[in-house]
Amino acid sequence: MTDVQKVFDSARGRYVALARVNVEIKDGEFLCLLGPSGCGKSTLLNIMAGFEPVTAGRVECDGRPVTAAGQERVVAFQDAGAALFPWLTVEENIRFGLRVRKIPKTDWDDIVTRYLGMVDLDRHREKFPSELSGGMRQRLQIARALAVEPKILLMDEPFGALDAMTRRRMHAFLLEIWQRTGKTIVFVTHDIAEAITLADRVAMMSVGPGSVITRLIDIDIARPRAVTNPRFTELFNEIEHLLEPDLARSEAH
Ligand SMILES: Nc1ncnc2c1ncn2[C@@H]1O[C@H](COP(=O)(O)OP(=O)(O)O)[C@@H](O)[C@H]1O
Ligand SMILES: [Mg+2]
Incomplete structure (x- = not known):
């Protein structure tokens, strides 16, 4: 996607959720979108899904513009109970x-x-x-x-409501499926450790209004990844440090 902007117009006024988002997702990669609550992760995922139109900018999938939900993209939500019939x-x-x-x-x-x-x-x-x-x-x-x-699986905090042990099992399970099927996965989370456990690359988002992707971080740890790996801790601290000024700003709101 190129220079994607998303403005919500409502009775309460105009809110710039996304300012200028640029990201290219690679075939078969596991990308995590990481950022604090309210930064626009779901908005961005819904744009990728074709559920939400952009205000400006371009979204393409295999060279074709994304304007509606498509065969090649599916979404899984946090609340599976609500998503299922x-x-x-x-x-x-x-x-x-x-x-x-x-x-x-x-x-x-x-x-x-x-x-x-x-x-x-x-x-x-x-x-x-x-x-x-x-x-x-x-x-x-x-x-x-x-x-x-589908070619692409879009997941919006799918394990956010699960207990820690189930969540860990779901991580192993999802990685196995990803490796077996070769799907492209875009996974939204606000949990740094979850992003490091799963992703090939982590796209960090800034706090809104006017969120952007501030950084793309390669997770250079062989799988399966253990939190006890020193490199895991190093990346965790690096990412937490990068998020800190944003968090301070969001709490001040
Ligand atoms: N339909 C909408 N109308 C107005 N504002 C919205 C709408 N959807 C989301 N927003 C606002 O856009 C921002 C980003 O929301 P969202 O994408 O849900 O964040 P996240 O998923 O990162 O928690 C929030 O400030 C939210 O209030
Ligand atoms: Mg969300």
């Missing part, structure tokens, strides 16, 4: 996505089996989302997203 079973939730994307009915069974297997939910096919744990619901949401074979 509560009146449909686990397998019906996956099938629903396939129907929407007009995938031939003859392929449905194979696809449902493959993706529920991938997220280890095949034994829970007949259950309803309300009968699943938070981590299972999130895995189902990811399976439903991947089942339509």
